[in-house]
Amino acid sequence: MSETQSAKNTANLKIRRGGPEQPERHETFDFPFEDGQSVLDALRWIRGNKDASLAVRYSCISANACKECVMRIDGRTGYACTTPLRAGEMLIEPLPNKRLIRDLVTDTLPPDERL
Amino acid sequence: MDQNVGQYLETDVLIIGAGGAGMYGAISAAKAGANVILLDKSIVGRSGATIMAQMTVAAAIGEEEPDDWRFHLKDTITAGRGLVDEPLAQILCEMAPARIWEMEDWGIGWARSVAGGNHITQAHAPGHDRNRCVYVDFLSTGPASSRTLRNQVRKYDNIRRISDLTVTDIVVEDGKAVGAVALHLESGEPVTIAAKATIIATGGLTSMYNRNSASANMGGDGFALGLRAGAELIDMEFVQFFPIGHLAPRLIGMDPIMWDPFRYKLGGRLLNGDMEEFTQNYGTAEDGKYVVTRDMATYAIVKEVEAGRGSPHGGAWLSFEHIPKPDLRAAFGPVIDRLAKVGIDLTKMAIEVYPIAHYHMGGLRVNDSLTTNVSNLFAAGEAVGGANGANRLSGNAITEAFVFGELAGRGAAEAAKGQTMPDIHDSARPYLEIITNAGARTGDGPNPTSAITELQKLLQQDVGPFRTGEGLQRAVAAISEMQAELPHMPTGGAIAFNQQLGDWFGLRNMLAVAETIATAALARTESRGAHQREDFPGLDEAWSYNQVIRADGDGLHISRGEVRQLS
Numbered sequence: 001m002s003e004t005q006s007a008k009n010t011a012n013l014k015i016r017r018g019g020p021e022q023p024e025r026h027e028t029f030d031f032p033f034e035d036g037q038s039v040l041d042a043l044r045w046i047r048g049n050k051d052a053s054l055a056v057r058y059s060c061i062s063a064n065a066c067k068e069c070v071m072r073i074d075g076r077t078g079y080a081c082t083t084p085l086r087a088g089e090m091l092i093e094p095l096p097n098k099r100l101i102r103d104l105v106t107d108t109l110p111p112d113e114r115l
Numbered sequence: 116m117d118q119n120v121g122q123y124l125e126t127d128v129l130i131i132g133a134g135g136a137g138m139y140g141a142i143s144a145a146k147a148g149a150n151v152i153l154l155d156k157s158i159v160g161r162s163g164a165t166i167m168a169q170m171t172v173a174a175a176i177g178e179e180e181p182d183d184w185r186f187h188l189k190d191t192i193t194a195g196r197g198l199v200d201e202p203l204a205q206i207l208c209e210m211a212p213a214r215i216w217e218m219e220d221w222g223i224g225w226a227r228s229v230a231g232g233n234h235i236t237q238a239h240a241p242g243h244d245r246n247r248c249v250y251v252d253f254l255s256t257g258p259a260s261s262r263t264l265r266n267q268v269r270k271y272d273n274i275r276r277i278s279d280l281t282v283t284d285i286v287v288e289d290g291k292a293v294g295a296v297a298l299h300l301e302s303g304e305p306v307t308i309a310a311k312a313t314i315i316a317t318g319g320l321t322s323m324y325n326r327n328s329a330s331a332n333m334g335g336d337g338f339a340l341g342l343r344a345g346a347e348l349i350d351m352e353f354v355q356f357f358p359i360g361h362l363a364p365r366l367i368g369m370d371p372i373m374w375d376p377f378r379y380k381l382g383g384r385l386l387n388g389d390m391e392e393f394t395q396n397y398g399t400a401e402d403g404k405y406v407v408t409r410d411m412a413t414y415a416i417v418k419e420v421e422a423g424r425g426s427p428h429g430g431a432w433l434s435f436e437h438i439p440k441p442d443l444r445a446a447f448g449p450v451i452d453r454l455a456k457v458g459i460d461l462t463k464m465a466i467e468v469y470p471i472a473h474y475h476m477g478g479l480r481v482n483d484s485l486t487t488n489v490s491n492l493f494a495a496g497e498a499v500g501g502a503n504g505a506n507r508l509s510g511n512a513i514t515e516a517f518v519f520g521e522l523a524g525r526g527a528a529e530a531a532k533g534q535t536m537p538d539i540h541d542s543a544r545p546y547l548e549i550i551t552n553a554g555a556r557t558g559d560g561p562n563p564t565s566a567i568t569e570l571q572k573l574l575q576q577d578v579g580p581f582r583t584g585e586g587l588q589r590a591v592a593a594i595s596e597m598q599a600e601l602p603h604m605p606t607g608g609a610i611a612f613n614q615q616l617g618d619w620f621g622l623r624n625m626l627a628v629a630e631t632i633a634t635a636a637l638a639r640t641e642s643r644g645a646h647q648r649e650d651f652p653g654l655d656e657a658w659s660y661n662q663v664i665r666a667d668g669d670g671l672h673i674s675r676g677e678v679r680q681l682s
């Protein structure tokens with residue numbers, strides 16, 4: 001986040017980490033945000049600044065066009081790029097009904113498009 | 116199968132990138148009888164610029180008023196400021212109507228005017244001499260194009276679609292493209308694809324800049340793939356910046372260039388951080404009308420921010436607060452509602468704008484059948500350079516994806532016909548090693564993900580909308596430093612869906628491409644279209660040629676190529 005931005009609130013993102021074979025584990029990252037910033041903004045910031053190994057799928061970033069950033073946010077299915085951040089703890093998990101690949105990435109490809 | 120080398124696939128035609136150009140190419144190659152592999156580093160049909168476009172597609176179909184492709188061509192050549200490859204532009208304009216009608220047959224649903232006799236509506240866009248631009252309501256041109264093409268692609272059993280597969284190198288044998296190697300992100304495994312003909316349809320490069328309208332997959336891969344394969348690039352210095360791209364507040368689900376039509380219809384006021392009009396200080400007073408040209412607006416905003424008078428996020432304010440609510444609604448009804456949903460009330464607040472990288476005019480140098488100088492290597496879509504010269508007309512980019520995609524697909528299928536399947540087990544090996552070695556590099560150190568952010572800032576600053584010799588030299592030096600660090604950057608090791616490894620390959624390409632842009636921009640000591648040099652203002656007729664770049668073991672070679680004209 002650049003200095004020109006005036007962060008008012010902090011979201012504490014509790015993120016489900018790891019792959020299918022690993023025991024369930026959560027890791028929390030704090031992200032100071034300003035109004036209008038999305039969950040995906042926070043996840044991308046974490047990748048760039050805190051932990052580049054965080055796996056999260058996205059393409060269009062905020063155009064709500066690619067639909068790739070679908071995940072569980074506070075227990076509900078939604079798009080990370082259109083879900084606004086809020087202060088306090090937010091629970092971020094992969095989709096429960098799809099095969100887990102790692103972290104927030106699940107197998108959402110059409111079956112005939114896999115390698 | 117040898118375990119270390121991963122899967123080995125074979126196909127007549129390999130298409131790298133599944134946006135508008137790649138999907139159109141797959142359809143026409145499949146129609147011509149070829150077996151096709153259509154792959155994408157993210158998800159087929161969802162990941163590039165095509166699905167994100169919301170505005171228009173230019174084609175002289177003459178539904179709204181009489182038109183002819185020759186008029187379209189004339190406008191394209193004028194916009195391109197002396198550098199348009201005219202034979203390519205002719206193909207673009209002449210074949211555009213057929214593609215628009217074909218897409219209509221396939222059910223895209225171009226917007227129609229029922230009252231006016233049920234014809235396709237064509238809007239007027241800047242730089243066109245008449246109403247020429249078709250679209251899908253409301254702001255759905257890109258999504259509808261993608262959906263339509265995806266549905267067609269699915270109809271062909273001879274097209275194999277593969278998502279999450281990033282091509283890292285094209286395999287070349289004796290100056291001939293014979294396929295590619297790729298990284299499967301989910302498993303981290305390399306994949307080899309032998310192909311009789313290969314099409315680069317990887318789109319543009321605007322995500323190399325930190326202010327952009329891009330998706331995450333527009334890092335210029337195809338230009339680097341081509342360059343390493345021995346292909347020539349043309350016009351790399353011409354990156355189109357859109358002056359009033361959306362900056363803040365965060366806006367979701369809207370095209371960042373959406374404020375342009377607002378300004379055309381309603382004017383609006385550009386204000387600096389002190390809420391004062393400022394364009395008059397750079398030569399043009401606005402008076403509530405949209406009279407400031409694109410390059411002037413870009414210049415004024417960049418300079419105002421540099422002088423410390425930017426808006427909070429480092430741009431300019433764009434205000435429609437003085438426009439009465441009913442006028443706003445009359446002009447943009449449903450869009451006003453969508454803005455309200457994300458908390459933007461234009462009658463009460465200004466928004467912030469800044470120039471954003473939006474499109475790349477330059478690209479792979481091709482002949483009239485879209486072949487590069489490397490045999491069996493084609494290019495299509497935004498990856499192609501030349502058709503738009505130094506500046507692109509709005510609406511020409513999607514047209515280019517359709518037209519060049521269709522043509523390259525046909526050409527590649529034809530080229531594949533006379534050939535036997537190449538065996539690339541041996542020739543692919545060194546390229547596969549790059550994947551294995553990169554994947555094995557764990558440890559600490561600057562990671563490629565944050566290095567990309569650094570590069571984006573550098574390019575925005577020194578190779579952005581306004582350039583100086585000093586800044587460009589600084590950029591060339593910084594790029595070469597980063598290139599030296601690249602082989603040592605850690606990639607996170609063997610984990611599933613390792614995006615850090617994907618980023619390493621992204622950075623590798625970005626650096627190669629950045630070097631071509633900076634080098635070409637440094638050499639061109641004039642200002643023309645999208646290339647603006649502060650130290651060399653104004654167009655210099657002596658520079659009316661294209662710059663051509665190729666690479667070999669000794670580095671980049673830049674030369675001058677005569678602009679191809681129609682006789």
Ligand SMILES: Cc1cc2nc3c(=O)[nH]c(=O)nc-3n(C[C@H](O)[C@H](O)[C@H](O)COP(=O)(O)OP(=O)(O)OC[C@H]3O[C@@H](n4cnc5c(N)ncnc54)[C@H](O)[C@@H]3O)c2cc1C
Binds near residue numbers: 256
């Ligand atoms: C927000 C936005 C709005 C626009 N609006 C308009 C408009 O209204 N009218 C207009 O004419 N133009 C518009 N443009 C430009 C136009 O959309 C593009 O030029 C055009 O869609 C490009 O099509 P393409 O198929 O060449 O590339 P893309 O659609 O970008 O597709 C390229 C594909 O290649 C894939 N890829 C990249 N590298 C690799 C690799 N190494 N391996 C495998 N796959 C790879 C990407 O994931 C992507 O899916 C807009 C662009 C943007 C960004």
Ligand code: FES
Binds near residue numbers: 058067070080081
């Ligand atoms: S990133 Fe594309 S819809 Fe969220």
